[in-house]
Amino acid sequence: MNKEQVHKALEEIKKQPQKKFVQSYDLVINLKDHDVKQAPLDFFANLPHPKGKKVKVAAFVDQQLAEQAAKFCDAVIRDTEFDRYKEDKKAAKKLAQQYDYFIAQATIMPKVAAVFGKALGGRGKMPNPKLGCVVPPNANLEPLVKRLATTVRLSTKKGSNVQCIVGKQDQSDEHLIDNILTVYQTTTKQLPSEAQNIKNVLLKTTMGKPVKV
Numbered sequence: 001m002n003k004e005q006v007h008k009a010l011e012e013i014k015k016q017p018q019k020k021f022v023q024s025y026d027l028v029i030n031l032k033d034h035d036v037k038q039a040p041l042d043f044f045a046n047l048p049h050p051k052g053k054k055v056k057v058a059a060f061v062d063q064q065l066a067e068q069a070a071k072f073c074d075a076v077i078r079d080t081e082f083d084r085y086k087e088d089k090k091a092a093k094k095l096a097q098q099y100d101y102f103i104a105q106a107t108i109m110p111k112v113a114a115v116f117g118k119a120l121g122g123r124g125k126m127p128n129p130k131l132g133c134v135v136p137p138n139a140n141l142e143p144l145v146k147r148l149a150t151t152v153r154l155s156t157k158k159g160s161n162v163q164c165i166v167g168k169q170d171q172s173d174e175h176l177i178d179n180i181l182t183v184y185q186t187t188t189k190q191l192p193s194e195a196q197n198i199k200n201v202l203l204k205t206t207m208g209k210p211v212k213v
Contacts, residue, residue, distance in 0.1 A: 001195075001213060003181065005213050006177045006180050006181065007173060009203045009213040010176060010177070010203070012211045013025075013203065013205060013211050016205070019206075022052075022169045022170050023206040023208065024052060024053065024165050024168050024169075024206050025165065025166050025168065025169070025176060025180075025205060026163060026164070026165055026203070027165075027183050027184075027201065027203055028161055028163045028201070028202040028204070028210065029154075029161060029162050029163070029187050030160065030199040030201070031156070031161060031162075031197055031198060031199060032160075032197060032198070033197055034160070034192070036156040036159070036160050039192075040155070040156050040157070041156045041162060041190055042154075042156070042157070043154055043155075043186070043190050044130070044151050044152065044153050044154070045151070045182060045183050045187070046147060046150055046151050046182075047151070047152060047178075047179045047183070048150070048175075048182055049178055049179055050149065050171075051152060051165050051166060051168075052165070052167050052171055053165055055100045055148055055149045055151075056074045056075075056100050057072075057074055057075075057100065057101045057102070057103060057145050058073060058074060058076070058077060058095065058098075058101075058103070059075070059077070059103040059104070059105075060079070060102065060105060060116070060127070061076060061078065061105045061108070062078065062080075062105060062137075063078075064105065064137040064138075065105050065139065065141070068139075068141045068142075069103070069141060071141075072141045072142050072145045073103065073145060074099065075099060077095070079111060082111055082112075085115055086114075086115045092116055095119065096120050096122075096125055097123075100125075100148075101125070101131070101133065101148045101151075102120060102125055102127045103133045103134075103135060103144065103145075104133065104134050105139075106136055106137070107136075107137055109127070109134055112127065113126070124155070124157075131151065132144055133148075152166075154183070164183060166179040166180050180203065180213075184201065200212055201213040
């Protein structure tokens with residue numbers, strides 16, 4: 001898949017009836033000759049440009065990182081508050097629904113797992129070491145939070161495909177193409193036969209018809 005093919009797909013989508021609001025672009029990569037039950041996919045792609053959607057980040061910290069977390073994250077949950085969430089399961093579930101990514105201070109990670117493991121784990125939102133979301137008490141949170149703003153997660157939990165947002169209609173074609181190719185290339189690297197395991201690639205707006213790339 002190359003830039004010309006992606007640009008052509010974008011032009012086809014622009015011919016569709018337009019809505020009165022700015023829609024998102026979703027990329028769907030359908031797989032073939034890959035048993036997702038035996039070898040499920042679950043990985044992250046870091047986009048070169050914003051995806052056009054505000055990402056909300058919450059942090060589990062103690063006093064050592066509280067000031068930084070308050071500065072760069074959308075929510076701060078201090079270790080002194082954990083007992084409240086332990087007693088109120090609904091509050092923990094609500095927290096899991098409200099935020100896209102969770103950061104945890106490594107020194108209190110066992111407490112995070114004990115109190116929030118059930119609420120976050122079922123949604124795949126536990127602080128992820130692969131993403132750098134389990135941090136030391138002296139961590140610099142600013143670059144991590146900025147990186148999470150352009151990070152997308154792809155998995156085969158819902159079937160033999162991966163899907164994610166790659167941008168919005170008010171972004172330039174150049175940025176959209178860069179994001180789309182990044183997701184495609186990252187996905188191929190996760191597959192045993194790389195591009196040979198890809199059946200087709202579809203691009204669509206939130207409420208539009210899919211267009212084959």
